[in-house]
Amino acid sequence: MTDISTAEHELETSPAFWRSQEMLLLQQVTALMGKDLSPEAVLYEMLHLLSELLGLNRGRIVLLDESGKSGSIRYAYGLTRDEISRGRYALDEGITGLVLARGQQIIVQDIDKDPLFLGRMIERSKLPAGAVSFIALPIRIDQKTVGVLACHRIRRRARPLSDDLSILRILATLTGQILHLQTYVEEKTEALRQRNEMLSRALETRTSRYGIIGSSPQLLRAISELERVSDATASVLLLGESGTGKELFARALHLASPRRDKPFIRVNCAAIPDTLFESELFGYERGAFTGAQTARAGWFEQADGGTIFLDEIGELPLGMQTKLLRTLQEGTITRLGGKREVRVDVRLVAATNRDLAAEVGRGTFRQDLYYRLNVIPIHLPSLASRREDIPALALHFLSRTNQANQRNVSFSTAAIERLQAHGWPGNIRELSNLIERMVLLTDHSPLTAADVERFLPGMAGETPAPAPVSAPMPAVALPPAMPFTGMEVVRPYVAASSHSAEELRGAVARCGGNKSRAAQLLGLTARQFNYRWQKISAQE
Numbered sequence: 258m259t260d261i262s263t264a265e266h267e268l269e270t271s272p273a274f275w276r277s278q279e280m281l282l283l284q285q286v287t288a289l290m291g292k293d294l295s296p297e298a299v300l301y302e303m304l305h306l307l308s309e310l311l312g313l314n315r316g317r318i319v320l321l322d323e324s325g326k327s328g329s330i331r332y333a334y335g336l337t338r339d340e341i342s343r344g345r346y347a348l349d350e351g352i353t354g355l356v357l358a359r360g361q362q363i364i365v366q367d368i369d370k371d372p373l374f375l376g377r378m379i380e381r382s383k384l385p386a387g388a389v390s391f392i393a394l395p396i397r398i399d400q401k402t403v404g405v406l407a408c409h410r411i412r413r414r415a416r417p418l419s420d421d422l423s424i425l426r427i428l429a430t431l432t433g434q435i436l437h438l439q440t441y442v443e444e445k446t447e448a449l450r451q452r453n454e455m456l457s458r459a460l461e462t463r464t465s466r467y468g469i470i471g472s473s474p475q476l477l478r479a480i481s482e483l484e485r486v487s488d489a490t491a492s493v494l495l496l497g498e499s500g501t502g503k504e505l506f507a508r509a510l511h512l513a514s515p516r517r518d519k520p521f522i523r524v525n526c527a528a529i530p531d532t533l534f535e536s537e538l539f540g541y542e543r544g545a546f547t548g549a550q551t552a553r554a555g556w557f558e559q560a561d562g563g564t565i566f567l568d569e570i571g572e573l574p575l576g577m578q579t580k581l582l583r584t585l586q587e588g589t590i591t592r593l594g595g596k597r598e599v600r601v602d603v604r605l606v607a608a609t610n611r612d613l614a615a616e617v618g619r620g621t622f623r624q625d626l627y628y629r630l631n632v633i634p635i636h637l638p639s640l641a642s643r644r645e646d647i648p649a650l651a652l653h654f655l656s657r658t659n660q661a662n663q664r665n666v667s668f669s670t671a672a673i674e675r676l677q678a679h680g681w682p683g684n685i686r687e688l689s690n691l692i693e694r695m696v697l698l699t700d701h702s703p704l705t706a707a708d709v710e711r712f713l714p715g716m717a718g719e720t721p722a723p724a725p726v727s728a729p730m731p732a733v734a735l736p737p738a739m740p741f742t743g744m745e746v747v748r749p750y751v752a753a754s755s756h757s758a759e760e761l762r763g764a765v766a767r768c769g770g771n772k773s774r775a776a777q778l779l780g781l782t783a784r785q786f787n788y789r790w791q792k793i794s795a796q797e
């Protein structure tokens with residue numbers, strides 16, 4: 258031996274050298290644990306360093322299989338794939354099987370001399386020529402043996418066996434902790450995944466069962482109110498600005514009720530001329546009026562067993578309000594020109610975007626009917642008060658329009674953000690119409706914030722502040738300037754009670770006395786306009 262190698266030998270055999278090697282190993286392993294919680298990376302590196310720094314070779318970690326009756330090698334260093342695949346042990350089989358079964362460490366001083374040592378995994382010729390030891394220690398979680406940490410050790414080496422055993426015990430404990438942590442994290446993650454799946458399924462079925470999109474607390478509250486009263490027979494009054502989904506909710510209420518297989522009849526009170534209300538709602542007998550050549554059942558009779566939805570109930574003339582109240586109280590109707598009372602079993606759902614209580618105060622709506630209708634009021638939130646629903650609604654309308662028109666248009670994130678910033682006085686109907694127009698009238702994808710800007714009514718560059726919950730409509734609500742679409746806008750986005758007498762008169766004057774054009778200018782239906790016009794004329 259040269260002087261240098263003698264010095265190296267002395268250094269290598271000094272206890273200080275081995276302590277520093279052990280410290281290095283532990284430092285490296287714990288540093289890795291801090292970085293990466295996956296056992297693969299940490300345990301592999303641990304076995305690697307065990308070999309590199311301490312000369313304990315062919316380390317392996319055997320873990321019990323799910324059956325608990327056998328174990329197999331899960332992590333190893335210095336073993337070939339074939340060798341690893343041979344590393345399967347039944348309980349009590351060989352040294353590893355014994356440690357698995359009994360949870361006690363075993364040290365085989367010389368593998369060639371121990372009859373219990375199987376030697377089936379690695380050919381003897383591949384191991385060092387001299388005496389080779391084998392050390393196997395149990396890995397425990399919560400006092401239960403779940404695996405074995407084992408390695409080879411050249412018997413004739415400078416480092417005492419007790420030191421190797423000490424560090425191996427620490428590493429076996431560390432392995433147990435890492436595996437325990439992994440199981441814990443996996444269990445927690447799985448539980449969270451399942452809970453998440455369950456919640457999103459519940460949300461999905463609750464909100465999309467009736468085609469109602471959105472998960473804002475305000476919308477969920479309205480849906481849960483709807484579901485709570487769906488089985489009752491009392492009248493429901495849906496309140497909310499135009500386009501907030503009152504009709505959708507009325508249909509949802511019907512579908513959620515035991516009447517779902519019976520008719521759902523929608524009557525738009527704003528669209529029926531005063532003179533036809535009675536015959537439309539209650540039907541008529543033959544000869545009831547000129548032209549009544551056959552008898553006809555009205556909407557109430559047609560809805561028998563089901564639900565009648567009186568939309569824009571605030572437009573109902575006073576005379577009809579009295580008749581409706583009688584029907585609600587007595588559960589009967591009398592056809593126009595008829596004498597017989599016909600029993601009808603109908604649930605009434607009414608909707609209005611008007612302040613009915615104020616109408617009662619003004620004497621244009623019967624108080625007793627108002628109380629009768631207002632038994633179960635459900636307030637539908639404006640879109641501006643639940644902006645978090647805008648992305649989901651926008652994507653819903655986008656995919657619906659894409660499908661209907663064989664298009665494949667998408668939105669950029671900025672476009673969605675721009676939609677979220679808009680005030681939406683026309684609520685969901687306005688959003689739905691806007692998206693339909695954008696998809697049909699643009700020839701590129703994704704649609705950008707600038708595209709949205711171009712299509713928003715008279716808002717270029719302006720970001721309106723969020724409207725307060727159930728904020729009244731702006732006093733002058735002229736219909737927004739729409740880009741040419743080739744489509745009729747189905748309904749104007751204007752609250753029915755939002756025009757002062759001055760505005761009505763001003764519009765008529767601007768249209769040279771033409772009331773239909775004045776109605777158009779103000780974004781009202783002819784009926785809505787006439788109703789207001791009569792009202793201001795009566796007040797004069």
Ligand SMILES: Nc1ncnc2c1ncn2[C@@H]1O[C@H](COP(=O)(O)OP(=O)(O)OP(=O)(O)O)[C@@H](O)[C@H]1O
Nearest residue numbers: 468469470498499500501502503504505610685686
């Ligand atoms: N939460 C929602 N999810 C999906 N679509 C919705 C939702 N709310 C409303 N819509 C859609 O928006 C449009 C307007 O809704 P709806 O006609 O029910 O409003 P409304 O309150 O009855 O309006 P109006 O007072 O003018 O009669 C419809 O096409 C409806 O399907």
